[in-house]
Amino acid sequence: STQSTGEPAGDAPPPKSKAQLKAERRAIQEAQRAAKQAQKEAQGKQQPAKPTPKQQPPKQPAPAKGKTVTEAKAPAKVAPIQEVTDSCGRVEILSHLKLYDRTIPPTQSLSFTSSKIHPAFVKLGVQMARDIVVGSNARCAALICAVKTFISDYKCPKSKEIRSHLNVALKPCFTYLAQCRMMAVSMENFIKHTKVQVAKISPDLTESVAKEELQQSCDNFFRENIYLAGKSITEKAVERVVDGDTILIYKKSQLILHILLEAKARNKNFRVMVVDSRPDLSGVQSCERLTAAGIPCSYVYINSCTYVMKKVTKVMLAADALLANGYVLGPVGTALIGLISSTYNKPVIVCCETYKFSERVQTDSILYNELADPDSMLKTLNEEDTPVSNWRDCPNTRLVNLVYDTTPPALVSIVITEIAELPCTSAPVVLRRGAVKM
Amino acid sequence: QWYQRRVTGERRSYVSVVKTINVFRDLICTAEWVTGRELIKIVKCYCKYLPLSQSNETDVSNVVRRILKIIREESVGPEATNSADGISAFFKTDIKPCNLGRSDLQDNILNSIVELLAELDTSKSNIVNMALEHIHSNERILTYGHSNTIRDFLLYGRKARDFEVIVCESGPSLKGHKMAAELSEGGIKTTVIADSAAFAIIHAVNKVIIGTHTIMADGALRATNGVHQVAMAAKFFSVPVIVCAPLYKLSPTHLCSYDPDAFNKVIGPEKMLNFSNANLHSKVLISNPDFDYVPSDLIELFITNTGGHAPSYLYRIISELYHPEDYDLDNMCVEDVEDEMAT
Numbered sequence: 001s002t003q004s005t006g007e008p009a010g011d012a013p014p015p016k017s018k019a020q021l022k023a024e025r026r027a028i029q030e031a032q033r034a035a036k037q038a039q040k041e042a043q044g045k046q047q048p049a050k051p052t053p054k055q056q057p058p059k060q061p062a063p064a065k066g067k068t069v070t071e072a073k074a075p076a077k078v079a080p081i082q083e084v085t086d087s088c089g090r091v092e093i094l095s096h097l098k099l100y101d102r103t104i105p106p107t108q109s110l111s112f113t114s115s116k117i118h119p120a121f122v123k124l125g126v127q128m129a130r131d132i133v134v135g136s137n138a139r140c141a142a143l144i145c146a147v148k149t150f151i152s153d154y155k156c157p158k159s160k161e162i163r164s165h166l167n168v169a170l171k172p173c174f175t176y177l178a179q180c181r182m183m184a185v186s187m188e189n190f191i192k193h194t195k196v197q198v199a200k201i202s203p204d205l206t207e208s209v210a211k212e213e214l215q216q217s218c219d220n221f222f223r224e225n226i227y228l229a230g231k232s233i234t235e236k237a238v239e240r241v242v243d244g245d246t247i248l249i250y251k252k253s254q255l256i257l258h259i260l261l262e263a264k265a266r267n268k269n270f271r272v273m274v275v276d277s278r279p280d281l282s283g284v285q286s287c288e289r290l291t292a293a294g295i296p297c298s299y300v301y302i303n304s305c306t307y308v309m310k311k312v313t314k315v316m317l318a319a320d321a322l323l324a325n326g327y328v329l330g331p332v333g334t335a336l337i338g339l340i341s342s343t344y345n346k347p348v349i350v351c352c353e354t355y356k357f358s359e360r361v362q363t364d365s366i367l368y369n370e371l372a373d374p375d376s377m378l379k380t381l382n383e384e385d386t387p388v389s390n391w392r393d394c395p396n397t398r399l400v401n402l403v404y405d406t407t408p409p410a411l412v413s414i415v416i417t418e419i420a421e422l423p424c425t426s427a428p429v430v431l432r433r434g435a436v437k438m
Numbered sequence: 439q440w441y442q443r444r445v446t447g448e449r450r451s452y453v454s455v456v457k458t459i460n461v462f463r464d465l466i467c468t469a470e471w472v473t474g475r476e477l478i479k480i481v482k483c484y485c486k487y488l489p490l491s492q493s494n495e496t497d498v499s500n501v502v503r504r505i506l507k508i509i510r511e512e513s514v515g516p517e518a519t520n521s522a523d524g525i526s527a528f529f530k531t532d533i534k535p536c537n538l539g540r541s542d543l544q545d546n547i548l549n550s551i552v553e554l555l556a557e558l559d560t561s562k563s564n565i566v567n568m569a570l571e572h573i574h575s576n577e578r579i580l581t582y583g584h585s586n587t588i589r590d591f592l593l594y595g596r597k598a599r600d601f602e603v604i605v606c607e608s609g610p611s612l613k614g615h616k617m618a619a620e621l622s623e624g625g626i627k628t629t630v631i632a633d634s635a636a637f638a639i640i641h642a643v644n645k646v647i648i649g650t651h652t653i654m655a656d657g658a659l660r661a662t663n664g665v666h667q668v669a670m671a672a673k674f675f676s677v678p679v680i681v682c683a684p685l686y687k688l689s690p691t692h693l694c695s696y697d698p699d700a701f702n703k704v705i706g707p708e709k710m711l712n713f714s715n716a717n718l719h720s721k722v723l724i725s726n727p728d729f730d731y732v733p734s735d736l737i738e739l740f741i742t743n744t745g746g747h748a749p750s751y752l753y754r755i756i757s758e759l760y761h762p763e764d765y766d767l768d769n770m771c772v773e774d775v776e777d778e779m780a781t
Contacts, residue, residue, distance in 0.1 A: 284711065288718060296723075301610055301633075302609075303664025306670075306730060332634045333635070339667070340667055364642075365637070365638035365639075366638065377630065382712070388619050394619075396623075397619065401631075401632065405635065405638035
């Protein structure tokens, strides 16, 4: 399928020979150079009209031509959507991180019929961008479902083999997802796994059998790495909860809540201290689930963490990823809690499935991070304005809403994974073991 | 009652301190006393009326201690104070009667109080003028929440240096937003971050400059909720923490206990959890403490109206500002107790 994506001009021009294309490209360059000269000369006098008529006629056929030329070489690139590129309102040290404009819907540039992106991915992209699907496990599971749907709807073209073409067909979908919201490490690892599985398909299988196998491998990934791993981690972590404990948790994590609910189901007597932070305040949902199960809860903001730390006996944190140098990537604020806990000598237990282990290494929290919507920092509980509500009008005010931060391994006591209970620094050993397995 | 009407409800510490001094000045003029000791007794008696549950209680108590010190010094007489060396004056607990009559003594005391008021008046500008000694160009400074002193300090620095400020939102009250708005109006590039991001961003910051509610006798702070963890993160990355505060915030009290409830004051949680979550309110224990204790080993420097001091030097300043008998304002001095027992 070589249709152009999102192109406003409906009709494609007739294909031209290479020499003709070269000559025309040179003509455009000359015209642009002349236009620049004219602009420089006319700097004092306002003459913007002069260069534009020269530029316009060569420019019109150029994009269309550019499209057909690149079409022949590589699959059509999805137009980068909704990224804020102007430097106004950006912090210099974070300018390497992408900031997306949340006012434009992610599907703006997609056309109905000729899009290369499967509707399941379109839906998933919007869900991720609008924070409907949150949490590393949930996002990965949603991605697995979307990939399975894609595979079942996928029809391999006659001339191609499934094992080489499927990856190519999936690529624009993944690119689109990455542009809706930065991919979580769990999702990236699943994508790597799928690519390997697709490439391993033996060529003598029929299409339907191959598709079934792939869907089975997706299911297996979910079952082994998310579902069973979660159960195994819960078993190990519940052992660590004793009667009379006060356990501190941070915000909402599906895995940690599962552990606490399981511990309660085993009739352990403990309290939970829920630490929450702005702007997303997901700790409230943790409180709701815990109180519904009958676990006594306390609730504080992260500023009061030192105030409550004396009464806490253990700290349980969830990780979004474990980096190869032992740093724990978690929701922003995890590092602060790790620091305070280790200062007050409370054990910090991090729970992380092995599929979230990443080969990335970094020593600070800014290199690899995600910038969430800055306007969500303006949300107050009673819907009133804060003094910086008009921050976009003030050139000196910037809002930064980081999503992740990295906790140094010195601040973490133990990491519970489904294989074993490890120190943070054993991450590369697990990664190597996983690579050997694949 | 007249005191309460005039001073309660004042949030800005400087204004309440000035009002307190004026109130006590009136007291000195109008009350019946003959010797310095009687005056001290009267002043301590009126301390009961100090609204100690107010947020500015420590500033007010400190200023009362300064007034008591003035009264003691004037009562002892100018010769004694001039000849007395710092150390021996420190150990002088009794007040020798001197020859000054009430009117002369009153005049001396009132003059000293006027000097005290002048000192307080210039305390903020003294701190602010030191901004250029502490900020270099192209710095990134982290600050927490809102403080008038810090805001003026940074705005003064902006006149000569180009730097960037990162402000932590400061929890449920979101005072950091107000600070950011004021700083950016003054032309400083300001970034607002959530408190949870303090650790993430602090390695890229050159220094942390904060204000405080009270400075305790050993150099520890009683500051806004959340400052302790920012100071801990700064220590982890060896980023210096500088505290700017005028000396009337220096209180000769120590941390009475490590129990957080004894030290702190908890305010209503409506800013944390909406009343629309009322079903949670009844089942969940919500804490919204107002203050934070920051131990002195996390602080690098104090910038006060008398200059910059290390936390270890504060004990000396306390001995100059306050008299040991006044550290506990409820206390009566030994002779008074004997008098009471005799009658």
